[in-house]
Amino acid sequence: MKLTGRIIIALIAGAIVGLLLNIFAPNVYNVLDPYLFTPLGRIFLNLISMLVVPIVFLSIILGAAGLGDPKKLGRIGLKTITYFLITTSIAIIIGLIVAGVVQPGEAGNFDVESAEFSAEKAPPVGETLLNIIPKNPLDAMTQGNMLQIIAFALFIGLALTALGEKTKGVLNLVEQGNDIMMYLVGVVMKFAPYGTFGLIASAIGSQGWSAIKAMGIYMICVLAALIIHGLLTYGGTILLLARKSPVWFFKNFAPAMSVAFSTSSSNATLPISMEVAQTRLNVPKSISSFVQPLGATINMDGTAIMQGVATLFIAQVYGIDLSLGELATVVLTAVLASIGTAGVPGVGLIMLAMVLSSVGLPVEGIGLILGIDRVLDMARTAVNISGDAACAVYVAETEKKKTIKAQRSGA
Ligand code: ASP
Numbered sequence: 414m415k416l417t418g419r420i421i422i423a424l425i426a427g428a429i430v431g432l433l434l435n436i437f438a439p440n441v442y443n444v445l446d447p448y449l450f451t452p453l454g455r456i457f458l459n460l461i462s463m464l465v466v467p468i469v470f471l472s473i474i475l476g477a478a479g480l481g482d483p484k485k486l487g488r489i490g491l492k493t494i495t496y497f498l499i500t501t502s503i504a505i506i507i508g509l510i511v512a513g514v515v516q517p518g519e520a521g522n523f524d525v526e527s528a529e530f531s532a533e534k535a536p537p538v539g540e541t542l543l544n545i546i547p548k549n550p551l552d553a554m555t556q557g558n559m560l561q562i563i564a565f566a567l568f569i570g571l572a573l574t575a576l577g578e579k580t581k582g583v584l585n586l587v588e589q590g591n592d593i594m595m596y597l598v599g600v601v602m603k604f605a606p607y608g609t610f611g612l613i614a615s616a617i618g619s620q621g622w623s624a625i626k627a628m629g630i631y632m633i634c635v636l637a638a639l640i641i642h643g644l645l646t647y648g649g650t651i652l653l654l655a656r657k658s659p660v661w662f663f664k665n666f667a668p669a670m671s672v673a674f675s676t677s678s679s680n681a682t683l684p685i686s687m688e689v690a691q692t693r694l695n696v697p698k699s700i701s702s703f704v705q706p707l708g709a710t711i712n713m714d715g716t717a718i719m720q721g722v723a724t725l726f727i728a729q730v731y732g733i734d735l736s737l738g739e740l741a742t743v744v745l746t747a748v749l750a751s752i753g754t755a756g757v758p759g760v761g762l763i764m765l766a767m768v769l770s771s772v773g774l775p776v777e778g779i780g781l782i783l784g785i786d787r788v789l790d791m792a793r794t795a796v797n798i799s800g801d802a803a804c805a806v807y808v809a810e811t812e813k814k815k816t817i818k819a820q821r822s823g824a
């Protein structure tokens with residue numbers, strides 16, 4: 414059976430096993446989790462995380478050098494960042510509309526008194542942006558600071574282009590290093606079905622079924638907004654901007670989405686989503702290696718959707734009305750928050766504190782959704798990386814047309 418099929422079966426099996434154990438045999442879960450599910454998941458997570466920093470570093474150097482002229486890099490960069498900002502804004506607006514229409518905060522009695530959340534951990538976004546240029550590149554790599562690694566790699570790629578023949582040897586070395594990493598992604602992926610099973614069984618099994626039921630309407634709102642955004646925004650991008658079939662896109666990208674779903678981490682999924690985009694969605698290496706790592710770091714549409722829904726949900730629970738101006742503030746701060754959200758599990762919730770405080774909503778409200786966020790994190794991470802891939806396909810297809818046009822007018 415093909416790998417995609419095996420991963421999806423593992424995903425469903427993990428969910429069923431986790432849910433059954435949670436409802437009928439929590440004691441068995443308590444034994445199985447530390448000795449089976451968690452180790453399986455951790456092995457897989459560590460295996461793919463191991464490849465992230467070298468892949469981002471090497472592939473961005475190659476991408477920047479492969480694009481050759483810095484003007485082209487600038488054009489692609491601008492297109493990519495504009496796309497990210499527009500789609501993230503659309504994402505939050507969809508989240509706000511769904512929560513505004515369905516009113517999940519009115520659907521039940523929520524225990525506001527005992528809701529607790531301390532918001533100290535949210536990193537300031539301005540700081541993140543200022544720190545893009547690493548003072549110490551090695552430090553950036555050991556810390557896994559993606560934006561800094563991207564910046565350093567871009568500089569090296571541009572230098573390699575400028576120096577041309579003289580540094581051909583280094584470029585070859587980087588190319589071969591990248592080939593080694595991509596080969597390893599293929600090897601690690603063989604373990605994906607087992608890892609996925611462990612991660613999902615562990616995550617679903619630890620979620621109290623009663624907590625899920627109590628927060629049902631809120632969860633359905635987030636999931637519905639994620640699906641609407643995926644179909645409309647990404648489907649629309651693929652159909653109208655890239656002129657390809659959305660079915661082709663989602664079908665081929667499914668393995669990466671399943672891995673994102675099970676790991677809840679855009680960063681950890683990066684090696685796989687890049688490989689899938691390059692081999693199955695025909696995105697040239699130079700574009701994929703630039704757009705996807707950047708997207709995994711700053712483009713988080715799924716997270717933005719959760720933040721939109723959660724903000725309105727909390728406002729409704731606390732009986733606070735938000736004006737149109739305040740809603741606009743929510744859109745703006747959620748875009749910033751999603752840029753500042755690292756592609757690792759659970760950070761979106763921490764950044765939500767920033768959105769809430771921008772319009773004076775009680776940050777403790779996060780305590781209400783804390784319990785079920787693990788499940789939603791899985792779904793939103795799958796959307797987060799799909800946005801990056803949709804952008805990569807869009808950029809690749811429009812660049813292809815540009816080249817063909819240029820060749821024609823040159824001939
Ligand atoms: N887990 C998400 C990601 O890695 C970020 C978040 O929303 O917490 O994409």
